[in-house]
Amino acid sequence: MKLSALTRTRRGRAVLAAVPTVAVLGILMGGVAQGAVPVSMAISGQQFKIAADSLEGTGFSQYAGEAKDVNGKEHPVAIANIKDATLHNLCQSVKVPGLPLGLLISAGTDPKNPVKATDLQIAMSDLRGTATFGDIRIGVDASTVNTKAHGDEGDFAMDSDSIDIQGLKQVSSSTSAAVFQLTDLHLQISDGTECF
Amino acid sequence: MNDENAIDEAPGRRERFAAWRRGRPFWGGILTALAGVVLWFSGRLRLDGFEIQLGIEGMQSTLLPVVLVALGVLVMAQPQVRVFYGVITLAISVYSLLGVNLGGFGVGMVLGVVGGILAVSWLPQVAVPAESAAPSAAAPVDPAPDGEEEVCADELLPFDHEPAHGGRHVAVMAAVAVLAIGGTSATATEAAGAAPAQVGAAADCWDPLGWLEWICGDGDEAAATPSPSPSATGDAGAGGETGGTGDDAAGSGDDGAAGMGGPGDGAAEPGGEAVDAGNQSKGKGAGADGRKPASDDEPAPDEEAQQTVQDAAEVELGPCARITFGGGYDINVALPGDCGTPEDANVFSLDGELETRDLQLPLTGINGVGVVNVPVTTDGPRRDALKISVDEVKVPGFWLKTYADNDGKLGGTVTDADYVSMEGNAQMYISSIHANLPGGDDVAELGEKLASGASLVEMLLGLTDARIGLMGATSDVQVWSDFREQVWED
Numbered sequence: 001m002k003l004s005a006l007t008r009t010r011r012g013r014a015v016l017a018a019v020p021t022v023a024v025l026g027i028l029m030g031g032v033a034q035g036a037v038p039v040s041m042a043i044s045g046q047q048f049k050i051a052a053d054s055l056e057g058t059g060f061s062q063y064a065g066e067a068k069d070v071n072g073k074e075h076p077v078a079i080a081n082i083k084d085a086t087l088h089n090l091c092q093s094v095k096v097p098g099l100p101l102g103l104l105i106s107a108g109t110d111p112k113n114p115v116k117a118t119d120l121q122i123a124m125s126d127l128r129g130t131a132t133f134g135d136i137r138i139g140v141d142a143s144t145v146n147t148k149a150h151g152d153e154g155d156f157a158m159d160s161d162s163i164d165i166q167g168l169k170q171v172s173s174s175t176s177a178a179v180f181q182l183t184d185l186h187l188q189i190s191d192g193t194e195c196f
Numbered sequence: 197m198n199d200e201n202a203i204d205e206a207p208g209r210r211e212r213f214a215a216w217r218r219g220r221p222f223w224g225g226i227l228t229a230l231a232g233v234v235l236w237f238s239g240r241l242r243l244d245g246f247e248i249q250l251g252i253e254g255m256q257s258t259l260l261p262v263v264l265v266a267l268g269v270l271v272m273a274q275p276q277v278r279v280f281y282g283v284i285t286l287a288i289s290v291y292s293l294l295g296v297n298l299g300g301f302g303v304g305m306v307l308g309v310v311g312g313i314l315a316v317s318w319l320p321q322v323a324v325p326a327e328s329a330a331p332s333a334a335a336p337v338d339p340a341p342d343g344e345e346e347v348c349a350d351e352l353l354p355f356d357h358e359p360a361h362g363g364r365h366v367a368v369m370a371a372v373a374v375l376a377i378g379g380t381s382a383t384a385t386e387a388a389g390a391a392p393a394q395v396g397a398a399a400d401c402w403d404p405l406g407w408l409e410w411i412c413g414d415g416d417e418a419a420a421t422p423s424p425s426p427s428a429t430g431d432a433g434a435g436g437e438t439g440g441t442g443d444d445a446a447g448s449g450d451d452g453a454a455g456m457g458g459p460g461d462g463a464a465e466p467g468g469e470a471v472d473a474g475n476q477s478k479g480k481g482a483g484a485d486g487r488k489p490a491s492d493d494e495p496a497p498d499e500e501a502q503q504t505v506q507d508a509a510e511v512e513l514g515p516c517a518r519i520t521f522g523g524g525y526d527i528n529v530a531l532p533g534d535c536g537t538p539e540d541a542n543v544f545s546l547d548g549e550l551e552t553r554d555l556q557l558p559l560t561g562i563n564g565v566g567v568v569n570v571p572v573t574t575d576g577p578r579r580d581a582l583k584i585s586v587d588e589v590k591v592p593g594f595w596l597k598t599y600a601d602n603d604g605k606l607g608g609t610v611t612d613a614d615y616v617s618m619e620g621n622a623q624m625y626i627s628s629i630h631a632n633l634p635g636g637d638d639v640a641e642l643g644e645k646l647a648s649g650a651s652l653v654e655m656l657l658g659l660t661d662a663r664i665g666l667m668g669a670t671s672d673v674q675v676w677s678d679f680r681e682q683v684w685e686d
Contacts, residue, residue: 013317021286021309028293039294040256064600064608076600076607076685103301127681132673139625139668141545141573142600154573156545156598156608160674187302 038118038179047125048094050170051195052087052108057120059083060133061159063142063151065123077123077173081147082163087115090182091195104190107182116181121149126171134162169196220275221282221318227311228285229268234304236261238297257296260288264308271315282316504643505652512652514567516580521639525630525663529656531580536567539583542668543571546599547627548608550666553593555657562586565653570625570667574601581625581667582653588619594676596666597684606686613679620672628665631656 006012031037065079087108095102108115138158142151145159235257264285271281289308292299299305506519509529516533563585572579594616598608618624633642646652656662 010317010319013319014313017282017286017313017316021290021313024290025293025305025309028290032293032298037294039298040296064598076683078609078681078683105298105301125683128679130678131676133676134673135670136674137542137668137670138674139542139544139548139666141543143573144543152600154545155600156548187298 032182033185034183036181038181040179048092048172049195050122050168050172051091052115052168053089053166055082055085055087055129055163055165055168057082057085057163058161059147060161060163061145061147061150061157063145063157064155065151077125078127079149079151080120080122080124080127081149082120082122083118083147085117085120087117087168090115093190093194095192095194100192102190102192102194103187104193104195105182105185105187107180107185109184109186113183115183118179120178121175122170122172122178123174124170124172126169128169129165129167131166132164133160136160218321220272221278221315222272224278224282224311224314224316224318225268225270225272227268227307227314228271228281229265229311231285231289231300231304231306231308231311232261232264232266232268234261234307235264235292235296235300238300238304260292260296261304264288264304268311275318275320278315278318282312282314285312285315501640501643504647505639508643508646509652512565513582516567526633527631527639527642527656529582529629529652530665531567531582531627533580534569534578536569536580536583538578539568539570542625542670543573544581544625544667545573546601547665547667548596548598550591550664551593551595552591552662552664553660555662556590556592557584557586557654557657562654565651568625572667579627581627582629584624584626584653584657586618586622586624588617589622589624591616591618594679608684609681610684611676611679611681614677615675616677616679617675618669618671618673619675622669622671622674624669625667626664627667629653629656629662630664631659631662634659 006016028037032039060080060082062078062080065077066075088111090106090108092105093102136158137146137160140157140159141153142155142157143153145151145157146161147159151157238257267281267285267288271278271285274281285308289299289305289312292305292308296304299308502519502521505527509517509519513529513531514535516531516535518530518532520528520530565582565584567580568583569578570581571577592615594611594613596611598611599606600608633639642655645655657664
């Protein structure tokens with residue numbers, strides 16, 4: 001078939017546009033699902049929950065931060081930075097307030113193939129689990145923590161070379177600057193079911 | 197697909213709108229703009245909630261949706277350059293999978309791709325004479341693009357024209373094809389390279405997420421139309437089961453998600469308030485109780501005993517230590533001065549408040565108790581702190597409240613835990629201790645113990661219900677067992 005035969009009709013043009021798009025999408029999606037292609041996540045303005053069987057990370061710091069709402073009012077949040085993190089059995093959920101509608105993402109279900117995240121920065125309001133820190137410093141000034149990102153002078157902060165959290169449960173209000181390698185990705189529209 | 201805006205209006209107006217709509221890739225533009233909106237909100241669903249400033253990385257989640265909305269509007273305003281706008285739309289939509297929350301969690305990306313395909317593939321229809329006459333005569337609003345478009349398309353592609361409803365077929369096919377590959381790849385963990393070959397047959401309406409019944413319901417139209425995708429074969433079998441593959445993968449994902457909710461549930465709350473005054477655990481200081489009953493026959497607060505304690509404190513902590521009695525706690529130790537040994541390893545900030553049932557210091561392994569002078573960022577450039585060096589320390593009933601100053605508004609975090617243990621070269625920096633003596637107001641007893649050589653600090657830290665001004669703590673290893681950290685604000 002000649003190219004001109006394709007460009008002449010709407011259908012032909014649609015095929016011309018769709019084929020390369022769908023092919024590229026297919027490759028990318030396969031890569032994302034395998035964790036070969038990292039994806040960037042930036043969420044703010046809504047509460048979402050993260051749960052994982054375990055999180056092992058290096059380069060951890062945490063300090064107080066401020067989050068602004070729409071009215072310009074500031075609310076305190078705790079900002080946690082993790083330079084490199086490995087998560088097993090990750091679950092992320094977002095619920096649309098007031099509706100039985102949400103989004104549930106699970107990844108890293110294969111123990112040999114955990115989720116990897118780099119340069120995580122999470123603003124959180126609630127964190128639970130059992131944590132083991134290596135070379136930890138509590139109480140240092142937020143402007144002097146050992147990570148690239150740091151907080152304001154005068155705020156209570158902590159940092160550690162390594163962090164290991166078992167049974168992680170976290171309520172976050174934003175994540176930024178995070179690059180995820182999501183293995184065994186499964187994304188579903190849910191009825192508002194959350195990770196915990 | 198009626199336009200609600202015009203439905204109540206006079207027929208002439210409605211026709212004019214329909215003509216205007218036909219003169220441009222209307223649905224392509226609408227879907228593209230919608231994709232931008234969806235991508236935008238995938239980052240910010242709750243408008244009245246928090247919003248935090250995003251860095252450079254977060255920029256693309258703001259910029260790309262805005263660009264998509266602009267493209268949607270522009271492609272309708274300037275149908276002549278629809279191919280350019282459409283291709284940009286496609287490229288941005290595909291990239292949004294990586295750049296913006298998995299392409300607006302799939303939805304925005306699909307809308308953008310379908311919109312882009314519609315925009316690229318749109319062609320002006322052969323004008324039925326009556327129809328083409330009507331808009332140009334009746335609609336002086338925007339006659340120019342129509343005319344231009346006709347000319348331009350005629351010049352470029354003389355045989356370009358096609359009946360009107362072809363566009364709808366294309367839309368459905370494009371949507372189904374994109375969804376099919378979405379369903380395949382998002383659940384296929386095995387096939388990166390093979391993914392393009394797995395484009396499902398459009399006719400099978402593969403809908404693993406179950407959220408596109410409006411397209412599946414349109415089955416006749418979709419099935420009757422040849423698929424635009426390159427390989428209609430591939431997974432037709434799997435697709436025929438209405439997403440058999442997708443559901444399998446979904447099953448395992450659900451299991452994982454369900455299992456995940458479990459582990460923390462049993463552990464739940466670490467026993468409410470960490471400090472349990474009723475629970476008189478026998479710390480070292482509390483051990484004093486057993487040997488000598490409280491001497492109730494001396495009701496007056498014995499200033500002599502207080503003096504003894506103060507003297508002991510001065511010997512142990514230097515001249516800067518200030519011991520006071522009463523005021524919520526039986527005994528208070530503060531270090532307001534500047535007379536400790538300088539130490540510059542760490543810069544501290546506002547104190548946290550640490551409450552604990554007691555500090556379980558090891559009988560051996562206390563490597564040193566002393567006053568150091570450390571740099572701080574609030575309340576002066578330096579201040580004194582009580583530094584306790586131990587091999588290990590366990591803090592049961594851990595409760596720590598930290599402060600941050602947000603332009604005069606206080607906030608911070610509260611952390612409680614079953615216990616916190618510090619091991620290996622542990623140092624605690626303490627600015628104050630408030631404690632209640634066992635058996636009430638028995639300062640005399642404390643004085644006696646101190647006179648016999650006991651360490652005031654060790655005794656105080658071992659007391660139950662102590663509140664400690666914690667400047668900081670460092671250790672090689674630290675375990676927070678079953679902790680929960682929450683943000684508080686005034």
